[in-house]
Amino acid sequence: MKKIHVTELIIEKKRTAGLTWEKIAADIGMSEVFTTSACLGMNAFPRDKADLLVRNLGLPQEAALVLAEFPTKIFSQAVPTDPCVYRLYEIVAVYGDTIKELINEKFGNGIMSAIDFDMEIDRIPSPKGDRVELKMRGKYLAYNAW
Amino acid sequence: MKKIHVTELIIEKKRTAGLTWEKIAADIGMSEVFTTSACLGMNAFPRDKADLLVRNLGLPQEAALVLAEFPTKIFSQAVPTDPCVYRLYEIVAVYGDTIKELINEKFGNGIMSAIDFDMEIDRIPSPKGDRVELKMRGKYLAYNAW
Amino acid sequence: MKKIHVTELIIEKKRTAGLTWEKIAADIGMSEVFTTSACLGMNAFPRDKADLLVRNLGLPQEAALVLAEFPTKIFSQAVPTDPCVYRLYEIVAVYGDTIKELINEKFGNGIMSAIDFDMEIDRIPSPKGDRVELKMRGKYLAYNAW
Amino acid sequence: MKKIHVTELIIEKKRTAGLTWEKIAADIGMSEVFTTSACLGMNAFPRDKADLLVRNLGLPQEAALVLAEFPTKIFSQAVPTDPCVYRLYEIVAVYGDTIKELINEKFGNGIMSAIDFDMEIDRIPSPKGDRVELKMRGKYLAYNAW
Amino acid sequence: MKKIHVTELIIEKKRTAGLTWEKIAADIGMSEVFTTSACLGMNAFPRDKADLLVRNLGLPQEAALVLAEFPTKIFSQAVPTDPCVYRLYEIVAVYGDTIKELINEKFGNGIMSAIDFDMEIDRIPSPKGDRVELKMRGKYLAYNAW
Amino acid sequence: MKKIHVTELIIEKKRTAGLTWEKIAADIGMSEVFTTSACLGMNAFPRDKADLLVRNLGLPQEAALVLAEFPTKIFSQAVPTDPCVYRLYEIVAVYGDTIKELINEKFGNGIMSAIDFDMEIDRIPSPKGDRVELKMRGKYLAYNAW
Amino acid sequence: MKKIHVTELIIEKKRTAGLTWEKIAADIGMSEVFTTSACLGMNAFPRDKADLLVRNLGLPQEAALVLAEFPTKIFSQAVPTDPCVYRLYEIVAVYGDTIKELINEKFGNGIMSAIDFDMEIDRIPSPKGDRVELKMRGKYLAYNAW
Amino acid sequence: MKKIHVTELIIEKKRTAGLTWEKIAADIGMSEVFTTSACLGMNAFPRDKADLLVRNLGLPQEAALVLAEFPTKIFSQAVPTDPCVYRLYEIVAVYGDTIKELINEKFGNGIMSAIDFDMEIDRIPSPKGDRVELKMRGKYLAYNAW
Amino acid sequence: MKKIHVTELIIEKKRTAGLTWEKIAADIGMSEVFTTSACLGMNAFPRDKADLLVRNLGLPQEAALVLAEFPTKIFSQAVPTDPCVYRLYEIVAVYGDTIKELINEKFGNGIMSAIDFDMEIDRIPSPKGDRVELKMRGKYLAYNAW
Amino acid sequence: MKKIHVTELIIEKKRTAGLTWEKIAADIGMSEVFTTSACLGMNAFPRDKADLLVRNLGLPQEAALVLAEFPTKIFSQAVPTDPCVYRLYEIVAVYGDTIKELINEKFGNGIMSAIDFDMEIDRIPSPKGDRVELKMRGKYLAYNAW
Known part of the structure; x- marks a missing residue:
């Protein structure tokens, strides 16, 4: 399991449960920006926050380990297109x-x-x-x- | 006279007169960020502000015309290095x-x-x-x- | 299911049913250009239009959700080749x-x-x-x- | 004399005489877009239009020859920045x-x-x-x- | 079935049947260059030629549809290496x-x-x-x- | 004197004398394509042809030496823009x-x-x-x- | 079967049988450099050498056909990194x-x-x-x- | 005086005196390849060889200092074009x-x-x-x- | 089995067994930096060290062969992003x-x-x-x- | 006067006076690496060190001002070539x-x-x-x- 897989699990759960980043962040007591960026794989959650998030969203326990790991930040386009x-x-x-x-x-x-x-x-x-x-x-x- | 030349005149005047961007901006009643960016050639001053700036810094009158012209914003490095x-x-x-x-x-x-x-x-x-x-x-x- | 998958479903249905973009667009009451671009994944349909499109083309209901999502617009070639x-x-x-x-x-x-x-x-x-x-x-x- | 030099002469004359592209184009009986693009060196004027333009703006006669020459269209940035x-x-x-x-x-x-x-x-x-x-x-x- | 798949089928058939581009082209009454380029996915066959080619080579009928579709011409290397x-x-x-x-x-x-x-x-x-x-x-x- | 300078001299002479590449080539008994490419600095003239060309166009004698030198072929854009x-x-x-x-x-x-x-x-x-x-x-x- | 697959078969055989490029080349009577480059997919073996190589290494017969085909030489990095x-x-x-x-x-x-x-x-x-x-x-x- | 200037002096002297790289190298007792590369600015001559070369070609004495300096090897094109x-x-x-x-x-x-x-x-x-x-x-x- | 696969096995073992690079290196008597780089596929272990590492971590024996092979060092981004x-x-x-x-x-x-x-x-x-x-x-x- | 001009003055003085970076640095009581990098325009000297350097090397007083200014660090090649x-x-x-x-x-x-x-x-x-x-x-x- 890699960060990209956990991100996909979170996105899917967020869509099917009708959640918002605002609520996901509030439920673990962290900011919206940090929470979103760490869910997208660009930051590492403190271990306790990762555990809490995984519990809140009903993700497999291994996901907490992955969310707390140090990411390698790769961005593939020198000039972003979106x-x-x-x-x-x-x-x-x-x-x-x-x-x-x-x-x-x-x-x-x-x-x-x-x-x-x-x-x-x-x-x-x-x-x-x-x-x-x-x-x-x-x-x-x-x-x-x- | 092009924007790059006016920028050089301003930088020189600022250095020799010991000015700050903060003061240059305050003296024409505009914000620091906008004033600095327009002095660096990345924005166009409203004509009256350009006149005032030119008067304050003792620049040639033609500079006011140039400072009020619409810039072509060219940035030459996809990934900035500084x-x-x-x-x-x-x-x-x-x-x-x-x-x-x-x-x-x-x-x-x-x-x-x-x-x-x-x-x-x-x-x-x-x-x-x-x-x-x-x-x-x-x-x-x-x-x-x- | 991602936007790319829905696009493939639409392209396939369009080919086998002998449809045109003109007709697909007219049937949901939107313009040709917008409809085509949203079917290709470069725009988001209003939710009701997405529902109508999915019904007209006989696509799975989940496709409507995806068509109404905000796309991330990636274009991979600085200079297009076609x-x-x-x-x-x-x-x-x-x-x-x-x-x-x-x-x-x-x-x-x-x-x-x-x-x-x-x-x-x-x-x-x-x-x-x-x-x-x-x-x-x-x-x-x-x-x-x- | 190259196209770039004629462009600079035109821009200068336009500024000092307070002209618009609209008027420059109307005075030679061509469209705004074509006239502007040819003045910027990206198209070639028909010879008679080049003569007329040069006369209207008081440019040196050699400029008419240059304006009627076939341009080499070079654009230096794959992704434009302005x-x-x-x-x-x-x-x-x-x-x-x-x-x-x-x-x-x-x-x-x-x-x-x-x-x-x-x-x-x-x-x-x-x-x-x-x-x-x-x-x-x-x-x-x-x-x-x- | 996409153009790339039809190209692979043709290449395989050509190798196993010991065919040449010259013969494949002659058998459908088109030129070598056009026939080869369309088999490689860079041009669209007229529908009747596509049908004939598919019959001659014993390809699945769907391939004729694909060969007659308008290609998107992507070339991935600014400077070719072969x-x-x-x-x-x-x-x-x-x-x-x-x-x-x-x-x-x-x-x-x-x-x-x-x-x-x-x-x-x-x-x-x-x-x-x-x-x-x-x-x-x-x-x-x-x-x-x- | 470098190839670029000789090219400029030739272009100028060609324009003022109303010459064509066709005539310049015919007068030295070489083809249009080769003559044009060598005048543009992308090929080297045989020494006797260079002498003849220089005499025909009234260029300085040193130009013949330069036209007969082996060019370094530099093309600066991976994808040409004209x-x-x-x-x-x-x-x-x-x-x-x-x-x-x-x-x-x-x-x-x-x-x-x-x-x-x-x-x-x-x-x-x-x-x-x-x-x-x-x-x-x-x-x-x-x-x-x- | 493509050249890349034959290359992988050869590499594997070479490793498990403890062969050297020197010996593989000597056994088919060709040079080390050419043999290695053709095994890596960057050159085409003469048909008889391909047959011999395939026999020597115990590869499937189809591999000989592939080794004798004309390669498309793609190198993906303008500046090599190894x-x-x-x-x-x-x-x-x-x-x-x-x-x-x-x-x-x-x-x-x-x-x-x-x-x-x-x-x-x-x-x-x-x-x-x-x-x-x-x-x-x-x-x-x-x-x-x- | 920089390496590029010394290179230009050498090229000019070589052309006017009808010299070859072979002779220039032989006269200082070094190889052709090294001598040419150092004259083109891509290597540094030992000081005594630089003195000898400068004397042989009648260059200004400062050139010897420059030829013996350590070059910064810049090559501007990832893919060479000549x-x-x-x-x-x-x-x-x-x-x-x-x-x-x-x-x-x-x-x-x-x-x-x-x-x-x-x-x-x-x-x-x-x-x-x-x-x-x-x-x-x-x-x-x-x-x-x- | 390629170097990338061995790297993944090591990373997984390291995570589940709670190991550090420091300990992995000490256990084979090599430095941290070299050990880490060779585990990541950027260097080749001496054969005896590879054997020892494989034994220590309980990896398949084939992994030792791979860890001792000469790597091809590919880095895909001219400018690193992390x-x-x-x-x-x-x-x-x-x-x-x-x-x-x-x-x-x-x-x-x-x-x-x-x-x-x-x-x-x-x-x-x-x-x-x-x-x-x-x-x-x-x-x-x-x-x-x- | 810009940083590049001061760098050229220092390089020239260093060469003619037979100085070393080691001595230039020791004479102002700073490290070799920092001193060299600031002389090359990639760092800013503290004002008193700039004054001292300028006095030691006999540079114009304005140079001290420039050496103490904050540099804009531009590096033009993604992959260095030297x-x-x-x-x-x-x-x-x-x-x-x-x-x-x-x-x-x-x-x-x-x-x-x-x-x-x-x-x-x-x-x-x-x-x-x-x-x-x-x-x-x-x-x-x-x-x-x-």
């Missing part, structure tokens, strides 16, 4: 240098970590059409000089 | 499908616009090391069915 | 900057949406040889300044 | 197989020519936001069997 | 601009069609070593100006 | 395996040489529209077994 | 222009054939560490001028 | 696995070094057409196990 | 020229071998957060001049 | 998964930072040939779960 994901790629390309300039200005010579990192997604109501809000937070890491 | 920008690319690759799942769950079949879009960058103090926060907001766009 | 599709790619490459110039001139700094979008294909009789006409319409989206 | 052009690329990728299916259904085994081809761009008013309309027409070409 | 095919690619790369110059000189601004097209391959005896002759003929298509 | 050249690439991709099959059938295990090679281009009149004919001939080379 | 093969690629990249200069100097405008070609590999004892020697020989092919 | 170099690339691709098999069989688990390496090129007369012979020798390097 | 591996790639890209400068300064014109090579990984305690230490050692190889 | 750098790339490709396994085993789910990072290079004498030793140390960063 429009929803491509737009994020485009934002990084258009605003990447801007973000770098402002991190350097506000913090110094360094970067925002993608490892010590968290994110949330919200719906912001607006009369001109609701907006998607992504809030990303990563630890500032300074370059070393030695 | 570590600060690469980390953003990696976040999109790792969390892209997660974001899509959650936008679909919260809004329906659609995407977050990268055009009707805004962003801000903040420094979040933390005892374990300050964090960079990126807040992105884009209009939700639903796929059409006809 | 001559019919390549010509469209070539048109975009040759006329892309022209289209951008004219959208900017007629609307301002923005783009034509590929999400809030529709298209139709017609046969235009002509004594020198009939012509294919593609009519694409997408909502104008203006860039944000903030 | 958002306005990328959306067109995405449309081709998402709807390419659909267009092929419907051309085959309406015409037979063949393609829409990108050579014996014309296009127009219009603004379609709409209460929910104006729409961009692209109308492309190309001669149907049937595959040969021998 | 030496025999690579040499053709190299000829196009080395002589491509030359061919364009001479088509423009002899015909005007346009191209040789790859759709309304035919080809033949012959063996030309020569004392210094026999030569392969490829004769390609495609309809001249003139660019449109509008 | 439509006229792309169609040739497409023909190779679509018919490559067919050509290989038929060379193998008519000659044995080997290839058509792209070095010991010649080509000609002709205009074939036809009531349905004139056709471009490319005739390529290359020596058959058999694979060695040892 | 260190042993990469070093050869690097040698070509570093010394390619040097080899071209010296072939041109010693022979004239032409190339070394990769078709009418043979190679051998030897172990050269040396006190500072034995050396691998590759000896490649290909027919000189002169470019045609016509 | 036919003479491409054939070598093809040989590596077709025979790479064969060479690896035979090195492993004759030496053990290791490779032929491309650093402790030498090569020579010879003309082998033959009644069927002279042959190019490349002799490459590299130290065998065994993989470490620890 | 963040842990990408960071190493980034280090090579950022510090590659620096390492080359310092090897040249300390040793002369040459490289660090990746074949006669060993490595170890250690955990270095630190109050500001423990550090990963990679120690790589490869034989210096000098370029040959001949 | 053999010395390629070997490092190969090591990452061959041992990348091994390193990840062992970091995970020794630390948990996380990575070695390439930002909070240092490295040194040493010459290790050995009777069988001296060895290059690279010692890399980066802070362990654990993935966040939230």
Whole structure:
């Protein structure tokens, strides 16, 4: 059993039981973004959360072991094609240098970590059409000089 | 005079006058992110803001025309190499499908616009090391069915 | 059951029953282009249309669920190879900057949406040889300044 | 003098004289799309139109020769990056197989020519936001069997 | 049954029955090049030729339907690797601009069609070593100006 | 002085003197295709032909040396973009395996040489529209077994 | 049965019977390099050698037919990754222009054939560490001028 | 002064003085292949050889310093395009696995070094057409196990 | 049985028996890095170590043969995507020229071998957060001049 | 003045003054690796070190400002070509998964930072040939779960 198989079991259970990511996450006491990403195989659940999830969804016990394993993150397309994901790629390309300039200005010579990192997604109501809000937070890491 | 030349003039003025993006933006009453991106040639200033910026920085008047022109956004590397920008690319690759799942769950079949879009960058103090926060907001766009 | 499987079922039924996309679309009261693209897995049917289609073609009921799901749009070749599709790619490459110039001139700094979008294909009789006409319409989206 | 140099002269004249593509095209009695594309170096003007354009814009006479020469159409990026052009690329990728299916259904085994081809761009008013309309027409070409 | 399966059936039958492409083509009254390419899945046979071929080779009747369907022409390598095919690619790369110059000189601004097209391959005896002759003929298509 | 500079001199002289490739080739007693390709820097003229060409066109004597030098054939795009050249690439991709099959059938295990090679281009009149004919001939080379 | 399957049979037999390429080649009276390459599917055995090999190794008779068929040489990685093969690629990249200069100097405008070609590999004892020697020989092919 | 400039000086001197690589190499007492490759910037001359070469060709003294510097070997095309170099690339691709098999069989688990390496090129007369012979020798390097 | 199958057997045994790479390596008296890499199929075990490993883990005897075979090292992504591996790639890209400068300064014109090579990984305690230490050692190889 | 210009000034000064990286680094009290990388434009010097370096080498004062600026790290080749750098790339490709396994085993789910990072290079004498030793140390960063 590999992560891809557990992901398929979860997707199937979610569809047939009419679940949402919001509920799956709430039931194990973790965030929506982290829970979804770990169910999709891009993060590792803490062992107790994996056990709880497996129990909640009625998955085979082996799945908990797999969900707690460290994933190898492979993404096969340099440029993503799904429009929803491509737009994020485009934002990084258009605003990447801007973000770098402002991190350097506000913090110094360094970067925002993608490892010590968290994110949330919200719906912001607006009369001109609701907006998607992504809030990303990563630890500032300074370059070393030695 | 092209956008690249105006960018170089601004960078030089900023360095010699010891300015910050924060101050340049505040002086024309626009956000840091938008101001920086438009100074780097990736967005077009409204004409009056371009005039004001040119006056504030003592640039030649032609620069205002150029800053208000619609840019052609070319990014030459499918995978960005600077570590600060690469980390953003990696976040999109790792969390892209997660974001899509959650936008679909919260809004329906659609995407977050990268055009009707805004962003801000903040420094979040933390005892374990300050964090960079990126807040992105884009209009939700639903796929059409006809 | 995944979208690819439903597509294969539809293609097979269409061949053995001697159907056309035109008729399949008319029978559910949607356009040819949208119907074909959703049958090929590149769009999601509204649930009621999916039910109707499944009933009309005698597909298993689960297929309706799948046809109404949000697709992940993957296209595996940066440059398409089939001559019919390549010509469209070539048109975009040759006329892309022209289209951008004219959208900017007629609307301002923005783009034509590929999400809030529709298209139709017609046969235009002509004594020198009939012509294919593609009519694409997408909502104008203006860039944000903030 | 090469096509790129004539393009730069035209762009400069257009900016300083406050011209539009619409007017430049009308003054030589050709369409906006063709005129813009030929000014950008992606098509060849008929010789008399090139002469007229050069006279109207006050360009050096040699420019007319260059504008009437057959261009070598080079596009350097397999995947275009400017958002306005990328959306067109995405449309081709998402709807390419659909267009092929419907051309085959309406015409037979063949393609829409990108050579014996014309296009127009219009603004379609709409209460929910104006729409961009692209109308492309190309001669149907049937595959040969021998 | 897909085109790839019919191709495999034909190759197997050809090997076991000791047939040649020349004979297979002659028996249905079509050219060697077209017959071979359609057997390899890169062209569609007219329906009556497909029926005849299927009868001649003793293939299942469904194969005739498939052979008459419009193929989707996918070629997976931008640069072909087999030496025999690579040499053709190299000829196009080395002589491509030359061919364009001479088509423009002899015909005007346009191209040789790859759709309304035919080809033949012959063996030309020569004392210094026999030569392969490829004769390609495609309809001249003139660019449109509008 | 490099091959690219001589090519530019020839193109300029050809344009101002109203010459054709046909006449330039006839005046040195070589074929159109070879002459054009060598003028474009993709082949080396025999020394006496280079001298003659330089005399005919009134080029500096050093140009003859350069035209007789062995070129380094660089082509920078794996997939050519100009439509006229792309169609040739497409023909190779679509018919490559067919050509290989038929060379193998008519000659044995080997290839058509792209070095010991010649080509000609002709205009074939036809009531349905004139056709471009490319005739390529290359020596058959058999694979060695040892 | 395809070439890949015969290759697997040979590899297995070689391993279980403790054979070497040297012995397999000697037993059919051909060279090590050619024999190995044809067993790996990159060359075609003469029919009598294929029969002999099949008899020697106790393979099914159909394998002889397959070993004598003309291979389609596909190599899937533009840059080889195995260190042993990469070093050869690097040698070509570093010394390619040097080899071209010296072939041109010693022979004239032409190339070394990769078709009418043979190679051998030897172990050269040396006190500072034995050396691998590759000896490649290909027919000189002169470019045609016509 | 960089290596590229010294290369250009040498090429020019070689052409105007009617020199050959053979003679340039003999005059400094080094091999043709090494001398040519170092003149083309792909190897570093020992300092005394660089001095001698510079004196022989009448180059500026600074050139000797540059010729003795360690080169950075950049090759810009994953797949070489010049036919003479491409054939070598093809040989590596077709025979790479064969060479690896035979090195492993004759030496053990290791490779032929491309650093402790030498090569020579010879003309082998033959009644069927002279042959190019490349002799490459590299130290065998065994993989470490620890 | 191929190396990939043996790797899967080892991974499974390691997981179910709660083993570590550290222990697996210690039990056969080899280093952690080498043992792990050979278990993952990227190196060949000496035959006696392979036998011992197979006995320790209770694998089928055939696995020892496979573990001692010379691997073909294929890596399918030019740019690795897993963040842990990408960071190493980034280090090579950022510090590659620096390492080359310092090897040249300390040793002369040459490289660090990746074949006669060993490595170890250690955990270095630190109050500001423990550090990963990679120690790589490869034989210096000098370029040959001949 | 950009980083590339300062790098060229330093390289020139180093060559004419016969300096080494070792001495340049010692004179400002920083490590060889960091000093070299920052001189090559891949790191930013602390301001006081930049001042000292500029004084030591007699560079223009503006150079100190530039050396202290945050670099944009662009590396243009996905696969490095210089053999010395390629070997490092190969090591990452061959041992990348091994390193990840062992970091995970020794630390948990996380990575070695390439930002909070240092490295040194040493010459290790050995009777069988001296060895290059690279010692890399980066802070362990654990993935966040939230």
